[in-house]
Amino acid sequence: MTRSPGQEPAETLGRRRALQVIGGAAALPFLPAELFANPHIAHLHLHPQQETGGEPQPLAVLTEHQGATLNAIAERILPTTDTPGAGDAGIPAFVDRLLEGWLPDAARDHLLAELDRFDARARESHPEVGGFVDLEDQAQDELLTEAQDEALARRDGRAFSRNVNRLHEQPFFDLVKWLTLFGYYTSEAGMKSELGYRIVPGRWDPCVDIEDA
Amino acid sequence: MVQIIERKTWDAIVIGSGITGGWAAKELTEKGLETLVLEAGPPVIPERDYNEHTPPWQMPYRGLRDRKHQAERQPVQSRAGACDEWSGKFFVDDIDNPYSIGDGGQEFLWIRARIVGGRSLLWGRQSYRWSDLDFEANTRDGYGTDWPIRYRDLAPWYDHVESFVGIAGQPENMPQLPDGKFLPPIAQTCMEERVREGLDRAFGGTRRFTPARVAVLTKHHLGRRACHYCGICRRGCISRSYFSSLNATLPAAEATGRLTVRPNSVVRNLVYDEQTDRVSGVHLIDAESMESIEVRGRIVFLCASTIESARILLNSKTPRFSEGLANSSGQVGRNLMDHIFQVGANGNLDGLEDKTTFGRRPNSCYLPRFVNLDGDRAEATREKDFLRGFGYQCGARRGTLWQGGIGQPGFGADYKASLRGLAPWRLNFSGFGENLPNPDNRVTIDPELEDRWGIPAARITMSYGENEEAMRESIQTRAAEMLEALGARNIRTFNRNSLPGFAIHEMGTARMGRDPATSVLNGWCQSWDVPNLFITDGAAMASSACQNPSLTYMALTARACDYAVRRMRRLEL
Numbered sequence: 111m112t113r114s115p116g117q118e119p120a121e122t123l124g125r126r127r128a129l130q131v132i133g134g135a136a137a138l139p140f141l142p143a144e145l146f147a148n149p150h151i152a153h154l155h156l157h158p159q160q161e162t163g164g165e166p167q168p169l170a171v172l173t174e175h176q177g178a179t180l181n182a183i184a185e186r187i188l189p190t191t192d193t194p195g196a197g198d199a200g201i202p203a204f205v206d207r208l209l210e211g212w213l214p215d216a217a218r219d220h221l222l223a224e225l226d227r228f229d230a231r232a233r234e235s236h237p238e239v240g241g242f243v244d245l246e247d248q249a250q251d252e253l254l255t256e257a258q259d260e261a262l263a264r265r266d267g268r269a270f271s272r273n274v275n276r277l278h279e280q281p282f283f284d285l286v287k288w289l290t291l292f293g294y295y296t297s298e299a300g301m302k303s304e305l306g307y308r309i310v311p312g313r314w315d316p317c318v319d320i321e322d323a
Numbered sequence: 324m325v326q327i328i329e330r331k332t333w334d335a336i337v338i339g340s341g342i343t344g345g346w347a348a349k350e351l352t353e354k355g356l357e358t359l360v361l362e363a364g365p366p367v368i369p370e371r372d373y374n375e376h377t378p379p380w381q382m383p384y385r386g387l388r389d390r391k392h393q394a395e396r397q398p399v400q401s402r403a404g405a406c407d408e409w410s411g412k413f414f415v416d417d418i419d420n421p422y423s424i425g426d427g428g429q430e431f432l433w434i435r436a437r438i439v440g441g442r443s444l445l446w447g448r449q450s451y452r453w454s455d456l457d458f459e460a461n462t463r464d465g466y467g468t469d470w471p472i473r474y475r476d477l478a479p480w481y482d483h484v485e486s487f488v489g490i491a492g493q494p495e496n497m498p499q500l501p502d503g504k505f506l507p508p509i510a511q512t513c514m515e516e517r518v519r520e521g522l523d524r525a526f527g528g529t530r531r532f533t534p535a536r537v538a539v540l541t542k543h544h545l546g547r548r549a550c551h552y553c554g555i556c557r558r559g560c561i562s563r564s565y566f567s568s569l570n571a572t573l574p575a576a577e578a579t580g581r582l583t584v585r586p587n588s589v590v591r592n593l594v595y596d597e598q599t600d601r602v603s604g605v606h607l608i609d610a611e612s613m614e615s616i617e618v619r620g621r622i623v624f625l626c627a628s629t630i631e632s633a634r635i636l637l638n639s640k641t642p643r644f645s646e647g648l649a650n651s652s653g654q655v656g657r658n659l660m661d662h663i664f665q666v667g668a669n670g671n672l673d674g675l676e677d678k679t680t681f682g683r684r685p686n687s688c689y690l691p692r693f694v695n696l697d698g699d700r701a702e703a704t705r706e707k708d709f710l711r712g713f714g715y716q717c718g719a720r721r722g723t724l725w726q727g728g729i730g731q732p733g734f735g736a737d738y739k740a741s742l743r744g745l746a747p748w749r750l751n752f753s754g755f756g757e758n759l760p761n762p763d764n765r766v767t768i769d770p771e772l773e774d775r776w777g778i779p780a781a782r783i784t785m786s787y788g789e790n791e792e793a794m795r796e797s798i799q800t801r802a803a804e805m806l807e808a809l810g811a812r813n814i815r816t817f818n819r820n821s822l823p824g825f826a827i828h829e830m831g832t833a834r835m836g837r838d839p840a841t842s843v844l845n846g847w848c849q850s851w852d853v854p855n856l857f858i859t860d861g862a863a864m865a866s867s868a869c870q871n872p873s874l875t876y877m878a879l880t881a882r883a884c885d886y887a888v889r890r891m892r893r894l895e896l
Contacts, residue, residue, distance in 0.1 A: 186734060186735065187734040187735070187738075188734075188738075188739045189735060189736050189739065191736050191739060191740070195739075200380070204385060207383055207384065208384065208387070211383075211384075211389075211391060212384055212387065212389075212390050212391065251734075251735065254734060258732070258733075258734070262732070269730060270729050270730070272729075274390065284729070287729060287734065288729050291725060291728045291729060291742075292385065292387075293385065295723075295725045295726075296379035296380060296385040296386060297379075297380050297385075298378065298380045301378065301379070301380070304743065305723065305725075307378075309376050309378055309553065310376065310551050310552075310553050311551070311552045311553065311554075311681060311682035311683060312551050312552065312682070313551075313552060313681065313682050314509060314510070314550075314552045314680070314681070314682035314683075314684045315680060315681035315682060316510040316511055316512045316513060316515075316680055316684075317512060317513035317678055317680065318678065318679060318680065318681045319677060319678065319679075320677050320678065320679050320744075320745070322681075323679045323680070323681055
């Protein structure tokens with residue numbers, strides 16, 4: 111089939127698409143100049159959804175109790191000091207997301223089973239509580255120390271492997287420590303408070319005193 | 324079979340909207356030509372699609388990437404560091420865009436972006452002029468064929484593109500890396516200043532540690548804002564501070580009123596008219612409707628990227644050009660080159676423990692080639708084990724301690740405190756080495772494999788040779804000797820034997836030359852065989868040098884546009 115000359119030429123479509131394509135860039139000069147004096151403000155103006163963040167989503171894989179247990183473990187690994195702890199870093203939501211769509215099945219099953227096993231141990235040693243999350247700091251630290259010793263023995267000098275296909279072989283303590291570290295130092299609380307991260311620094315200074323950075 | 328023939332004849336059709344397609348669009352429209360740009364992929368809307376200010380905590384996997392999607396749909400693309408959770412959407416789907424590896428070749432990593440703006444959205448932005456050390460290389464040692472141009476031919480066009488792009492850089496007055504029209508450089512860290520002085524002292528000024536020259540604005544420039552140092556350019560740039568087609572050339576072309584961009588237009592082949600001995604148009608597949616469409620133009624600029632441009636020519640067979648359009652020389656698809664990289668050395672430097680940096684700069688440093696130089700430096704710099712040379716991308720910086728935290732035993736408040744702060748300064752040299760032209764390294768058409776649009780796929784056969792192997796050794800040794808001269812500790816050399824394609828500097832498949840029998844293009848990037856066809860992407864390169872090539876592609880494109888329009892005005896095309 112060949113369209114005869116005189117039918118609506120596709121160039122009309124091309125022109126319309128072109129305007130869509132270049133529209134953003136061409137429109138730039140018409141945005142107020144002062145907006146672009148601060149690129150972060152400019153971007154928020156253009157991406158208003160970024161500041162709202164949205165409602166916290168319910169957990170998809172973890173039970174609420176499992177999420178609370180993970181949060182309590184994370185807070186003991188990186189506790190609140192002069193900066194927020196990992197308990198304020200949304201670790202349950204982050205781990206839940208990995209369980210749902212990122213971790214291989216073997217690693218997911220391993221992490222969930224080990225989390226339950228760890229919590230069961232808390233109830234065995236402290237029959238009066240419902241789980242790790244109910245324990246005092248000191249009792250929590252004792253259980254984590256035990257898990258850390260077990261991990262050291264199991265690893266037998268080998269380093270923790272982040273290889274996604276080896277995660278199901280990693281001891282529980284190492285796995286949860288890695289998730290806590292990564293989750294905390296990529297969270298808003300960890301990046302802004304602990305690392306002093308600014309989304310838009312606005313300038314480059316090649317040599318500053320550490321305390322001013 | 325073509326279903327729709329559009330009746331309009333464009334003054335020019337540009338295939339590809341990447342770094343060279345964008346320049347062709349700008350130059351041709353500004354010279355008065357009604358220009359159609361065909362882009363295989365979808366539009367990118369900066370306000371919607373750029374995400375450089377989206378922090379990790381707003382990404383689903385905090386930067387760990389959409390691993391399952393990448394394993395399924397981007398097994399090749401995801402090997403590139405830039406194809407991360409933020410920028411992965413800009414890279415192609417490997418299942419829709421397959422290619423094969425020819426017998427005897429190494430695995431080739433073909434990293435691609437099919438979007439309006441192409442890989443100019445994702446490039447490393449390093450911008451270096453080539454010199455006659457490079458343009459005379461082939462004729463000096465006999466590999467490849469002589470470039471038909473010299474530095475003096477290209478110098479005004481480097482001026483031309485640099486003036487528009489905006490390159491932050493520091494003049495160094497080194498013949499092998501000519502200075503350009505620079506914006507102020509991005510200052511080196513205090514440790515890097517020490518390194519520069521130390522190397523100047525140890526090597527008599529022959530190893531110059533200079534701020535990397537990058538296409539990023541250090542002051543407001545032609546309506547684009549100065550960099551705000553957020554650090555990860557490849558996710559886009561809402562203030563248009565780094566150069567890309569989308570940030571700079573396409574808006575300039577659009578401003579003429581003579582530009583039409585047609586996204587989702589996958590070029591199948593060029594249409595050749597035996598009567599006039601010209602390309603009369605382009606046969607494309609609409610990526611969404613799957614319709615087969617022919618568009619017509621008076622001249623065609625093929626800017627689809629090195630391998631894609633070769634594939635289009637090889638898929639454009641005619642009775643006269645039974646081996647592919649513009650291929651009477653048999654050189655289309657041959658002499659595929661890339662740069663060797665992921666090889667070098669690093670070490671710790673003592674001192675300045677109380678100093679760090681503020682902001683995230685879009686560059687680091689560069690150490691220009693210092694081996695196998697020409698002229699009166701030839702004898703002193705000659706290497707016995709390999710031809711040509713290499714430069715280093717390099718820099719001294721401090722990492723954060725938390726990243727090594729999993730290797731440190733313990734937990735709790737003291738543990739957290741121990742992860743605060745910065746690692747010692749570490750100086751890294753990462754080499755980029757020249758790859759000799761070799762006619763056996765080539766792109767052909769796979770006899771069976773087709774892409775999602777039914778277009779025969781590329782087959783890539785490429786291997787690095789002994790010269791590249793020897794150069795990898797020297798890159799490590801020379802880097803280590805500089806670290807030793809600076810008194811570095813914990814010196815570690817590395818060589819990851821980068822696969823062909825992985826530097827994403829592929830070039831050479833339709834080389835320029837002096838002789839129609841041995842080259843595809845003349846000195847104006849014009850096809851010897853088909854005079855209204857110009858190829859100005861990396862395909863045109865006759866050698867690879869060791870510098871990042873994009874700036875040279877841009878200069879060649881602008882120069883070819885000027886030539887083409889002058890010829891058109893004299894009715895010679």
